[in-house]
Amino acid sequence: xxTVIEIDNLCKDYMVGFWRPKPQxxxxxxxxxxxxxxxxxxxxxxxxGKTTTLKILMTLMFPTSGSAKILGxxxxxxxxxxxxxxxxxxxxxxxxxxAKEFLDYCGKIFGLSNDARNRRINELLKLVDLDFAADRQLxxxxxxxxxxxxxxQALVNDPKIVFMDEPMSGLDPIGRxxxxxxxxxxxxxxxxxxxxxxxxSDVEVLCDRVAILRxxxxxxxxxxxxxxxxxxxxxxxxxxxxxxENLPHFCAKAQKVVQTASGLQIQIPDQSHxxxxxxxxxxxxGKIISINPVKTALEDFFVKEKTxxxxxxxxx
Numbered sequence: 192x193x194t195v196i197e198i199d200n201l202c203k204d205y206m207v208g209f210w211r212p213k214p215q216x217x218x219x220x221x222x223x224x225x226x227x228x229x230x231x232x233x234x235x236x237x238x239x240g241k242t243t244t245l246k247i248l249m250t251l252m253f254p255t256s257g258s259a260k261i262l263g264x265x266x267x268x269x270x271x272x273x274x275x276x277x278x279x280x281x282x283x284x285x286x287x288x289x290a291k292e293f294l295d296y297c298g299k300i301f302g303l304s305n306d307a308r309n310r311r312i313n314e315l316l317k318l319v320d321l322d323f324a325a326d327r328q329l330x331x332x333x334x335x336x337x338x339x340x341x342x343x344q345a346l347v348n349d350p351k352i353v354f355m356d357e358p359m360s361g362l363d364p365i366g367r368x369x370x371x372x373x374x375x376x377x378x379x380x381x382x383x384x385x386x387x388x389x390x391x392s393d394v395e396v397l398c399d400r401v402a403i404l405r406x407x408x409x410x411x412x413x414x415x416x417x418x419x420x421x422x423x424x425x426x427x428x429x430x431x432x433x434x435x436e437n438l439p440h441f442c443a444k445a446q447k448v449v450q451t452a453s454g455l456q457i458q459i460p461d462q463s464h465x466x467x468x469x470x471x472x473x474x475x476x477g478k479i480i481s482i483n484p485v486k487t488a489l490e491d492f493f494v495k496e497k498t499x500x501x502x503x504x505x506x507x
Contacts, residue, residue, distance in 0.1 A: 192226045192227065193226065193227040194224045194225070194226055194227070195225060195226065195227045195261065195262055195263075195351070195352055195383050196223075196224065196225035196231075196248075196259075196260070196261055196352065196383075196385060197224050197259065197260040197261075198221055198222055198223050198224070198244070198248075198257070198259045199222050199257055199258050199259065200220045200221070200222055200256065200257040200258075201218055201220070201221040201222070201244065201247065201254050201256075201257035201258070201259060202216065202218055202219060202220055202221075202254060202255045202256045202257050203216070203217045203218040203240075203243050203247065203252070203254050203255050203407075204216050204217070204255045205217055216407055217240050217243045217407050218240045218243050218244060218247075218254075218407045219407040219408050220257070221240070221244065221257070221404075221407075221409055222409070223402050223409065223412055225383065225385055225400075226383075226399075226400075227383055228378065228381055228382075228383055229378075229383060229384075229399040229400060230374060230375075230378055230383075230384045230386075230397050230398050230399055231383070231384065231385045231386075231398065231399065231400055231401070231402070232386065232387075232388060232393075232394040232397065232398035232400070232401040232402075232415075233245075233385065233386065233387040233388070233401070233402055233404070234387070234388060234389065234391070234394060234401055234402070234403045234404065235387070235389060235403060235404035235405060236389055236405070237389070238406070239389075239404040239405055239406060239407070240404045240406070240407040241356070241357075241387035241404060242280060242356055242357075242387065244387075244404075245277075245279075245354055245356050245387060247259065247266070248261065248266055248354065249266075249277050249354065250266055250267055250272075261275060261352065262274060262275075262351065262352070273301065273348060274348075274350055274351045274352070275350045275351065275352045275353070275354065276344075276345035276346050276347075276348065276350035276352070276353045276354065277345055277353075277354045277355075278338075278341045278342055278344075278345045278353070278354070278355040278356065278358055279341075279356050280356040280357045280360060280387075282337075282341045284329045284337065284340070284341075285329065286328065286329050286330035287328055287329075287330060288328065288329055289325065289326050289327060289328055289329070290316065290321055290324055290325050290326070290327060290329065290332075290340055290343075291312055291316070291325045291326060293329060293340065293344065294308075294311075294312045294315060294316070294340075294343060294344060294347055295308055295312060297344045297347045298311060298312065298347050298348075301347060301348040303347075303348075311347060311349070312325075312347075315343040315346055315347065316343065318343070318346070318373065318376065319339035319340065319342055319343045319373060320339065320369065321336060321339055321340060321343070324336065334361055334362060334366065335362050335363070335365070335366030335369065335370075338358060338359075338362060338366065338370060339369065339370070339373070341358075342355070342358065342370070342373055346377075350382070351382060351383065352382065352383045352384075352385065353377060353382055353383070353384050353385070353386075354385050354386070355374075355384070355385070355386035355387070356386070356387050357386075357387055357388055357389075358370050358374070358386055358388070359371075359388060359390055359393050360388075367390075367393065371393060371396065371397055374386070374397055375397070394415060395415060398415060399414070400412075400413060400414050400415075401413070401414075401415050401418065403418065425446070425458060425459070425460060425461070425484070425485040426458070426459050426460075426461065426462060426464070426465065426482060426483070426484055426485065427456060427457070427458050427459075427482075427483050427484075427485045428456075428457040428458075428459065428465070428468050428479065428481070428482050429453075429454060429455070429456055429457075429479070429480035429481045429482075429483075430454050430455045430457060430468075430472055430477050430478065430479060430480060431453065431454035431455075431477065431478045431480055432454070432476060432477040432478045433454070433455055433472070433475055433477045434475070437475040438450075438455075440471055440475070441455065441457055441468070441471055444459075444464065444467050444468060444471065445457045445458060445459050445464075445468065446458045446459060446460055453480075454480065458485070465482065
């Protein structure tokens with residue numbers, strides 16, 4: 192499989208402070224590869240280094256050390272840059288331009304002819320479902336519509352790779368679904384999508400592979416299923432018919448026991464503990480309602496990594 196994005200030991204330090212500024216590392220030896228035709232999710236909380244990485248790839252800032260290549264060429268190669276598109280996290284558009292005028296302006300930047308621009312504008316407005324608003328000024332667009340016109344401008348040059356920084360940020364569920372469908376359609380066209388986000392649910396339904404950043408460090412990298420498999424596979428058992436006097440027996444065997452109106456929610460660390468709970472349920476005349484795996488949230492993953500790191504530092 193062809194690699195189209197290569198990041199090698201990328202570092203970025205910011206000078207922090209006024210009288211005696213000191214370097215603060217925002218990105219620490221980041222290395223990863225993105226393959227052609229995949230949707231690659233770049234995950235992390237606020238301040239993790241996602242936007243810094245994208246700005247370096249877009250040459251909006253320079254790295255302290257390390258290097259990166261896109262389509263096999265240095266990130267400052269002008270010919271290569273004609274083949275990529277970019278949607279920033281908080282794009283600014285000329286409010287008094289209409290959607291059609293704005294895309295026409297973007298097309299002129301890339302040197303498209305009049306016929307090519309008109310054809311491309313119509314295609315893009317249809318793709319992002321904004322053909323009904325072609326002559327509406329951007330200042331009258333909703334947040335979701337602005338995100339979609341932002342995606343359209345990132346595609347005006349028909350790029351091979353599209354970079355998106357938090358494309359679903361601030362959108363309602365309908366807007367997020369619309370953007371997800373657009374991203375899927377771009378993959379069907381053979382384009383590579385690299386997008387940053389902190390919303391795990393969007394990643395689960397879209398991405399082929401992911402990289403997870405935590406305070407500038409690469410905390411996880413690969414298929415989401417593999418990363419989830421590296422975490423504890425917690426199970427939850429729903430039980431009815433257990434009296435309060437027998438509750439301590441379950442608390443002694445489980446990680447967590449919660450009483451609800453319908454019974455007990457019993458959480459155990461993994462599948463190996465299921466038989467112990469089943470024996471207790473039979474012994475105390477209870478009834479099993481369901482047994483389900485519980486996915487660990489992305490926030491819990493970061494908390495685990497942070498806690499583990501702090502524990503190691505304390506031991507040292």
